[in-house]
Amino acid sequence: MNAPTTALAADTSVDAAAPLDAFQVIAAGDRLCATQGPQQAAALYQQWLAGSTSPMRHVVQFNLGVLYGQLQLHAQAEAAYRAAITSKPDFAQAWFNLGATVERLGRKEHALTIWQSMLDHPLVTPTHQKDLYLLVVNGMGRLLEEMRQYDRSEVKLFASLLAEPQQPKVIQHWVHLRQKQCSWPVFTPVPGLGQGEVLKATSPLAMLSASDDPGLQLATSIRFITEKVNLRVPRLAPEKGYQHDKLRIGFLSSDFCLHAVSLLTVELLELLDRDRFEVYGFCWSREDGSALRARVVKSFDHYVRIADLDDASAARAIREAEIDVVVDLQGITSGARPDIIAHRPAPVQITYLGFPGPTGHPCIDYVVADRFLIPDAERPFYTETPLYLPHVFQCSDRQRPVAPLPSRAQCGLPEEGFVFCSFNNNYKFTEAVFASWMRMLQAVPGSVLWLLADNPWSQASLTRRAGEHGVDPARLLFAPRVSPEQYLARYTAADLFLDAYPFNAGTTANDALWMGLPVLTRSGRTFASRMAGSLLTALDLPELITTSLADYEARAIEIATQPALHADLKQRLKAGRTQSPLFDMPRFVQDFGDAVERVAIRG
Template sequence: MVEHWLAQARSGQWPIAQLLDCASRLQAAGALEAAALLYQTWVSSTESPVRHVALFNWGAVLGELRRPKDAEAVYRMALAVAPNFAQARLNLGHQLEHQGREAEALAEWATVYEDENPVSLGAEPLTLRLHGMNNAARLLEQQKRYVESEALMRRSLTLEPRQSDVAQHYVHIRQKQCAWPVYDTFGEVTHNFLLMSTSLLGMLDESDDPVLQLLTAQRYVLERLPKVTAAPLHKGRKREGRIRIGYLSGDLHMHAVGLLTAELYGLHDRSRFEVHAFSWSRDDGSPLRARIKGSIDHYHPLHGVPDRQAAEMIAEAGIDVLVDLQGLTNGARAAILTHRPAPIQVSYLGLPGTSAIPGVDWILADRFVMPPESLPYYTEKPIYLPHCYQVSDRQREASVPPTRAQAGLPEEGFVFCAFNNNHKMSEPVWRCWMRVLRQVPGSVLWLLADNPFAQANLTRVAAEEGIAPERLVFAPRALPADYLARFAVADLFLDTFPYNAGTTASDCLWMGTPILTRSGKTYISRMAGSLLTAVGLPDLITTSLDEYEQRAVQIGNQPARAASYKRYLREHGRSSPLFDVPGIVRDMENEFERLALDARQKA
């Protein structure tokens, strides 16, 4: 049949409608190379006033085949025939982006969205302009050109206010810039619409209301995840011998999850457990990634593997307990879990809250992060660990601490630090920190220089509170060992709220620096409190902003008190239950074994 179609295409007389129909049938059958050849043959043999349509479709097939250079060439041929063909220009932008030619991609998209009436084939001009704006905004956000990106999002939402995806990015890009209020309304874009469009990560930054976090997770699940009605994939599969634990993640590299779990995998008792990883993590070439892969019995790469097929791989491997390390965070593949490839599916670490993913029935926790009154707001049941929910890495190494001068700090005065990512900072807490600085003469606040827009906004609000810019010391990002060394120079870490420090809190306490936290009503706002409880410093947990401010001022004006906390952590911190990582792993294993054996008996 294909040979017959190719002969027709070579004839130069084949109507384009038949070409499009036959090529579409080949695409539907997965025969992309054949479809591309069919278009190529027709284009090289036929002169037609609609030749640019065939070229456009050929370019789309080449794009699907991940041949961006070839696709670029074909789209340029289409534009040579029809210079105002907006769809071809938009797709050309995508192929340029795939080749890393981002400035050229932005220029192609701008050509479309700056034209108030772009020429189209069967598409509304507004739709094409929005496509160009939204993709340019996305790419600018990736480049950390936040102000330009936000401006394009505002233009897009002004033209079409009901774009939830754009509103979601608009909210989060304002969080990244510490642009307050985050829910800045304009035109027909209402506060309610921005709230209902907020991503789960954005909601964790913005609200300590467990109901809002649950509803945000459920909305994502309802809108984005497939509805699976088939029988669970784990059904009917015999499981025996050692219990098989599978870790599901795309973050097994230089990432907060990779850093926290680096020691976990190798500590599993191989006489009782077999450890698998199902991962689409990028190979960043780091020693951390090599260490993680080397400590796993069976590493299954899932790059390019469809979700259903990945779930079948997990089921075929006979996994008893599947531990999802991502939830609904960036790059997650939650759809794998909806097929229920393992009888026990557990949420852990990556999403410190409920995911509402169907099939995830359990979440690893402790009684501090998930007190009884919080349980109605989780779709998962807790697996309670006796001391602390969080594993960490006892092999992390720090450089020699810098001097205050090397760190850009004054020689005298109390040093507060807050090395959390800027998107975790909220206006009430930031203004609280500025009040603390006012009440602790000579003190400074040492921060992470995440991006210049956040730095400018934070400095501006500080000035509104009467704090001179030199009392804010912004530190650039550093290699892990150098970053860890900084903690030794600070006197007290000030935690963010409602998104507490997680990995950063572990690093801080490991290095012997005390943390002052405010604990709230949600898992994520109680993380640092859990760590402080396990390390033996519960008096650094506060439950209101006023109490938090008072405690920070008290400690800042009593440097000996901060030194006492440091001495305690130096003498007892690393021997506390918080850093008894083998003990935490044994506790996890005992719970996993209990659940897995129960599931085997019921199978």
């Protein structure tokens, strides 16, 4: 969606009788590039341009820009494209590449301005240079999404789909943008596209929120792997394993930083028994300078940064370390590198935490689970074999720092009245669950709903929807994003956490329960819809697990209107913090280690 257009061999907009010296130099440049490299070809173009007044200069200048881009000389590429445009102001391909180049130079707003000017003049339209038009609107949509300007991004991608509906990648981003903005129904009609085609193109992550059908989630993941992952690569690890005195576990992730995965796993990494295991971290995480990242990196016996390695080289690094068991903490979420796993760099490969659903990856052997999370009846909807832990699938961190506890007033909450909250990412919200929340507010006078201020478009959509349900929008309160310590502390100002469905809270539910806030969930058939129920089962709080929207709604109203029931739940949750398996990390680490040893292959 954002690659510059390639070098030109000819310009069909010029007269065939134009001088051919430009074409000759381009042909010579192509030969030089193939035999001696782009530097030599660029030198040839520069020499020719210095002495030529050909009306075809713009083509050579464009090709020079492409060569500079290949050489990562983006400032020189920008100058070459601008020269091409000066020579031929309506040279649409040069305008597009100029936008892509200034984006690479970090001037994102400038790139958007350049591309928008191509639409305004117009140099490209859905019927004139359609392929380039799609590159422009898709590039703008991608960049606007990266800049979190979701509304503008959605408009551009929808324009792209109107011009050419059969674009699965564009559909994928468009659907998730609508989820992020709580634009319901998410699957709104697109001319030329059936709902089945839109569903088929939906990403695995978006599907976790879009459907509670385990078969559909599995099919989506398998399609993703089939389209994205090269499975025709040689196996690296020996099938019979190794003969190490201590089992070598390699954790694989881009999230060894201030991220939910690290917030959960850091104490597991620290407490793994070094008499039994040697622990490796293979990382392509951002260097965010956080205390959490420093703590995670310190927890490894061997820390290997693979950010600068391609997938094949990263897989070889794992093989060369003779890792017995790879634990992939990424799955098929954003930033994943599933091609590493496709090389089979370890004899046993496990997925854990990163993606709460079936990965569809044939090279993943096991998924860490518990009996509540993946009951026997749902095992057919997983390509992985469940690796069952005896108590709970999710690890925790007992050392997570907490800021001083705020008052309700400091949180912007009313002093009186019941406070429902849901700090899930807004893309997990669905129209049906939100309608249920509105009925709860109507049934509990003086209550409010405290939500995460995820983005201004979801906030506007939710407040508008509240009014449509007959609820004063002022009863929806939005909490800004804050540091993890402050985020944890403010849970103590709420009364009941309302879980999302079908994509439950994961780390968020763990945090709320750790801080003593009861979590009310609805459990379905999918992994994502059973996460919070797993945690509540470990806490022996089955009253907080419902299996239908009607029961979910009735239970919330019951808890909010019966102070004795609410107090009892909070007291039992407080006891569970010290007595339940959920937060007993030494026991969890023992269970996890036993499970890994159970499936490891020793030569």
